Amino acid sequence: MRIVVLGAGTVGTWIADLLCQHRHSVTVIDNSSENTQRINEELDVKGVTGSASESSILFQAGVLGADICLAVTGSDEVNLVAASMAKAMGARRSIARAFGPIFRDRSTFDYERHFRIDRLLSLEHLSAVELARGLQGPGSLATESLADGKLQMQEITVRDSTAALGQPLKDLSLPSGVRVGTIYRDGNMWIAGAEDHVQLEDRITLIGQRQDIVDVKDKFQRKADPKLGVVIAGGGETGYHLCRILEDRRYAITLMEHDPERCEFLAANLTHVTVIQADAQRRAVLEEERVGTADVFAACTGDDENNIMACVEAKELGCKRMMAIVQRPDYANVVGKLGITVAVSPRDVMAKQILSFLNKGPVISRAMLPGGNIGVFEIEVNEDAPATQYDLLSLPLPPSCLIIAVMRQDFVQVPGANDRLKPGDLVVALVDDAAAEKMLTLFNMKALT
Numbered sequence: 001m002r003i004v005v006l007g008a009g010t011v012g013t014w015i016a017d018l019l020c021q022h023r024h025s026v027t028v029i030d031n032s033s034e035n036t037q038r039i040n041e042e043l044d045v046k047g048v049t050g051s052a053s054e055s056s057i058l059f060q061a062g063v064l065g066a067d068i069c070l071a072v073t074g075s076d077e078v079n080l081v082a083a084s085m086a087k088a089m090g091a092r093r094s095i096a097r098a099f100g101p102i103f104r105d106r107s108t109f110d111y112e113r114h115f116r117i118d119r120l121l122s123l124e125h126l127s128a129v130e131l132a133r134g135l136q137g138p139g140s141l142a143t144e145s146l147a148d149g150k151l152q153m154q155e156i157t158v159r160d161s162t163a164a165l166g167q168p169l170k171d172l173s174l175p176s177g178v179r180v181g182t183i184y185r186d187g188n189m190w191i192a193g194a195e196d197h198v199q200l201e202d203r204i205t206l207i208g209q210r211q212d213i214v215d216v217k218d219k220f221q222r223k224a225d226p227k228l229g230v231v232i233a234g235g236g237e238t239g240y241h242l243c244r245i246l247e248d249r250r251y252a253i254t255l256m257e258h259d260p261e262r263c264e265f266l267a268a269n270l271t272h273v274t275v276i277q278a279d280a281q282r283r284a285v286l287e288e289e290r291v292g293t294a295d296v297f298a299a300c301t302g303d304d305e306n307n308i309m310a311c312v313e314a315k316e317l318g319c320k321r322m323m324a325i326v327q328r329p330d331y332a333n334v335v336g337k338l339g340i341t342v343a344v345s346p347r348d349v350m351a352k353q354i355l356s357f358l359n360k361g362p363v364i365s366r367a368m369l370p371g372g373n374i375g376v377f378e379i380e381v382n383e384d385a386p387a388t389q390y391d392l393l394s395l396p397l398p399p400s401c402l403i404i405a406v407m408r409q410d411f412v413q414v415p416g417a418n419d420r421l422k423p424g425d426l427v428v429a430l431v432d433d434a435a436a437e438k439m440l441t442l443f444n445m446k447a448l449t
Contacts, residue, residue, distance in 0.1 A: 007073035128241035134342035233280030292317030400432035
């Protein structure tokens with residue numbers, strides 16, 4: 001694929017290197033001649049010096065025929081403008097990095113739709129999602145965001161005898177806005193069907209809005225899983241997003257932040273989180289806040305060394321599990337030896353997200369769920385797609401496919417059997433790898449590659 005990367009900083013260089021390893025044709029734009037010279041010498045890419053927001057520079061980089069344009073400069077405004085221009089000039093997909101939360105908050109203004117960008121990505125939010133995934137251990141789902149965060153996929157373990165046991169899913173009378181997505185049993189995961197039933201110790205995923213999911217959990221659990229005590233050090237964007245992801249009844253969260261003004265913001269915006277103004281780098285503070293009794297300690301400050309040292313102190317105080325944001329790749333072999341069970345590299349997280357967008361045809365993104373061969377697909381519905389000719393009940397999907405959400409303009413819903421897809425819709429589907437190619441023929445895609 002032909003890919004144009006805007007920005008040759010740490011993130012841009014890392015992404016360009018990864019794409020080269022996957023044998024894509026990569027062009028990198030940066031306004032620093034030193035950066036473009038460096039990246040030309042170190043990587044098999046074409047470097048172009050100039051502003052990513054100038055049409056002549058984008059034209060010189062070949063954005064007109066690019067499969068994907070990735071805007072990852074250090075300026076949110078430049079990324080928005082450049083990604084929008086690249087899309088208008090002919091790039092098939094256009095993705096921009098945005099640090100400021102306001103750019104991803106659709107409650108006031110939809111920047112993504114206004115600038116016609118396929119996706120706005122936050123490195124900090126992605127890092128928080130990765131920490132949340134690691135919180136429950138390998139193979140667990142924790143919480144996934146779907147449809148630009150408007151829906152969630154939450155995993156629960158069936159440990160109690162309820163009326164739902166042994167009953168086909170179609171007979172459970174679940175609300176229209178909630179759906180069972182997958183079932184994990186005895187080491188196998190599959191997409192749930194109407195005739196499937198749940199058994200004790202099954203891990204099932206519920207898909208819907210957060211409150212709707214909370215309302216139906218008691219069909220599968222008489223009592224909720226025990227609360228985990230989580231202490232988060234650092235109330236920056238990563239720590240804030242991690243709190244938002246975990247902020248439900250399963251976690252008792254304490255957030256430590258040293259800046260008083262930031263603490264006021266956090267306390268006002270995190271309803272079920274205890275915010276403490278404290279310096280997590282000091283052992284005395286960790287002792288005072290009883291970090292040793294916590295189940296999980298997550299260090300999310302902006303400094304690798306501080307994160308690592310805080311985790312070491314938390315472990316010595318008795319905390320059961322340590323997680324940290326660690327940006328430097330040369331620390332990868334160190335953190336495990338120090339007892340840090342989950343170390344998240346923001347660059348690796350961003351690179352993995354970018355790889356999920358390397359698709360042709362109507363597929364916008366494809367990401368695999370842990371523990372199986374099931375992918376989460378985001379698919380555009382084109383004007384002449386065969387899928388628009390059927391109600392969902394009669395849509396000839398392979399058995400191992402499930403449409404779990406439909407985005408239409410700003411509205412997102414878990415679709416019903418009588419709904420019909422329309423051109424311009426964005427579909428979120430769970431698809432087994434073996435059925436992907438057959439399913440995609442309904443959206444005018446002949447092959448997955």
